[in-house]
Amino acid sequence: KGLQRDYQVASTAKHFIAYSNNKGAREGMARVDPQMSPREIENIHVYPWVKVIKEGGLLGVMSSYNDYDGFPIQSSYYWLTTRLRKEMKFKGYVVSDSDAVEYLHSKHGTSKDMKESVRQAVEAGLNVRCTFRSPDSYVLPLRELVEEGSISMETINERVRDILRVKFMVGLFDMPYQMDLRQADVEVNSIKNQEIALQASRESIVLLKNENNTLPLSVNDMKKISVCGPNANDAAYALTHYGPLAVEVTSVLQGIEDKVGKSNVLYTKGCDIVDANWPESEIMSYPLTEEEKVEIEKAVQNAKKSDVAIVVLGGNNRTCGENKSRSSLDLPGRQLDLLQAVYNTGTPVVLVLIHGRPNSINWADKYIPAILEAWYPGSQGGTAIADVLFGDYNPGGKLTVTVPKSVGQIPFNFPSKPNSQVDGGSQVGLKGNMSRVNGALYPFGYGLSYTTFDYSDLEVFPKVATGKQNITIRFKIKNTGNSAGDEVVQLYTRDVLSSVTTYEKNLRGFERIHLDPREEKELEFVLTPNDLSLLNKHNEWIVEPGEFRIMVGSSSEDIRLEATFHIRDIFDYMFETVINVTSDSVLYKVLDNNEETKRKGKSG
Missing domain, CATH: 3.20.20.300 (Glycoside hydrolase, family 3, N-terminal domain)
Structure with a gap:
């Protein structure tokens, strides 16, 4: 549209x-x-x-x-x-x-x-x-x-x-030729469009972890900041053959330097995106070369002199793109070696990820206190990331994919069938009975914020309906923290008992809202019969009678509110309703009891 x-x-x-x-x-x-x-x-x-x-x-x-x-x-x-x-x-x-x-x-x-x-x-x-x-x-x-x-x-x-x-x-026969070619230079990459691109970059950043409120960083409290990683000063991700090629790109390093001053930043690359033996090094271990050891040591020394170390890892068009499947989802090359070495200095570490596919960052998730997922954040990405790091923008992005813990879990995506992530074992170790790591590293719809949100007052009506009616869901959400922020509210459904297996959760609505501290809003979603339909054994799309579960939350796994409603067979519904009421009332209640119709005084 x-x-x-x-x-x-x-x-x-x-x-x-x-x-x-x-x-x-x-x-x-x-x-x-x-x-x-x-x-x-x-x-x-x-x-x-x-x-x-x-x-x-x-x-x-x-x-x-x-x-x-x-x-x-x-x-x-x-x-x-x-x-x-x-x-x-x-x-x-x-x-x-x-x-x-x-x-x-x-x-x-x-x-x-x-x-x-x-x-x-x-x-x-x-x-x-x-x-x-x-x-x-x-x-x-x-x-x-x-x-x-x-x-x-x-x-x-x-x-x-x-x-x-x-x-x-599209009017090609009305105006087949462009007569004002100079206008393209005015419009493309204009200041107004750059501002929109910057806001899009900000809104796409996902906060994956923020232990002990490591972020946002305080500019006034940071005397020295160490920056390293192959994506820290590389802008190639924003200049690809399926995107712009002639725009100015702000790197993460530049964005940080613009925020705190160049003299306060210690930078070294630390390592390349991949090593000399990549991709074979994904399945076979090779020792670090002397050159690699020297570069990692530079990053270590910078971190020791700093109040915080920002490590910018991930991938680029060498590791991700058209025709570039991988044999692993781990960080490529020597990137994990670099991250571990910097972490071992004891300096607080913030990990920023720039890449085109999820990486299984299990070690980082366990030990690194703060992690930002930036994907390919566009030409304004460095500025957007710095805004988030230093609190000028509160991240509110959510994951549109499931991040697996291991490539061995693939295919692993949302939505999934009932009990697809249930494993027979639960005890680890030599005497345990667990044979595999289970569950997602980060689930679909996941994303944190610098503030907190409270969900309340869920209403679902009608509680009993036919398969021809809409279902309205209302609830309230309140910013209970001290910072203004965005929340992407997500609505999921489940057909509890069905003739064919259906998904555990179906995303049926989402809305990004901005709330000031202590501000509260009421949201409303409307489910149509199409939202409740399934493809039955006869390959027909129908709404089956039965119980449906409503789930409202901050991610596919962080469900805050739940309720149920029932779909009844229209003839059963009519039989129960017909007692002691007029035929007009029956027709009104059975065929359409939506609020819109009620206001207009219509039925059927």
Whole structure:
């Protein structure tokens, strides 16, 4: 909705569908054989597409490289036409991922050559082929197919019609050429947009740990601050081939120096992102080289002279990006060696993570008192991180992923089925019966703040309803701390008893709110029948009668309020309600008792 406001541009969502989660996690250039059941595909992967198409009016879809259940998506009429256009009512264009068309013959082996691949893709529903190279890679084979009657002009007209429809919608025929080219230099990376980027960076930072209120740091109390780590003075994360390449980037080091003064900061790199033997060093231990020992020792000496040591670790485009699956989720290279050495000085340590995927930082979580998760924080990231470190901004971000303790737990994601994290053993050690570490390092939706929030006064109505009614949830949240801050309130549901297994928690709403100290607000969420539906054994989306649990909290595991309501079969509900009431009253109560309808005096 944001990108397509007033249809200035067409937004293209990717990748459709069942993308990633490939067997053996060997994603790379393969992207084949995703290991997901049909029901998981519908609940997790199809669900957001339905939402963005029906509610957001999405105009572009990129078809994916992968197959599903033996059928390449790029040549699947079922996925690109039956499901996407006929069921989801998609009215835009389908563009292939870069080489998805030729992969039909060069990778999947379901086509004999490029010409046959073009035929399969176009007939399946492809409108535009991405990565145009030369006419013989797409256009000439397509012309031959039309001339020989293998693809009808009716099909060509349908594919072109989809493209033209979008072009008309975004006004390309009203104003096909840009007449004021200088305006781009005024608009792109303007001061106003930089301010928005800075606020986005601030809001995305997640506080993972803050033992004994280590953060925020006091500028006045810090005489010397040591900064080290391969990401401390590196801005490469913000300059990638899928992002901006010509913007000024503020590193974490610069952001700290701007905050406290350069003379108060001691900096050394400490180590590189990876070592000389990486990635083999992820599965085999190599001794530190003399050069590595020297650089880590510099960081140690700086830490000993400082009031606090800020260590900035993680990854960059060497360790994370397209075609870059890893064999481990641990910090790469010598980063853990650096962190442990600095910690052993006794100087308080703050860990800042900059990376594109979660790392299993078990040692850091146990011993480092304060940890910030910054992801790739954008060109203003260094300023945003410094604002959080020194209390000029109170972090309120939440994790949108589950962080596992070990790569051996993968696949590990939210939502999960009942009891999926239950292990038979509970005792550790030689005489114990526990065989694996269980649970997430950090759960979905997790994130701390410099203040505290209290949840109260949960109301759910109606308590008994039919599968055609909305359910309203109201509650209050209060900032009980001394600092203003943001809380991302999360609403989860569970179908307690169902004909097929359902997830333990379904995220059905969230809202980020800002509260001053002692300020209290009342929030309201409305659950629609669609929010309560499940895909039954007949592959029908229905709302089953029974008990539903409402859970409101600060994360998927930090649940603060709970309540239940019941869905009744409409005929049972009518039979119970009909006693001693008029037929009009029955109809009113059974078919619709929503507050909105009640105010308008309507029913049905």
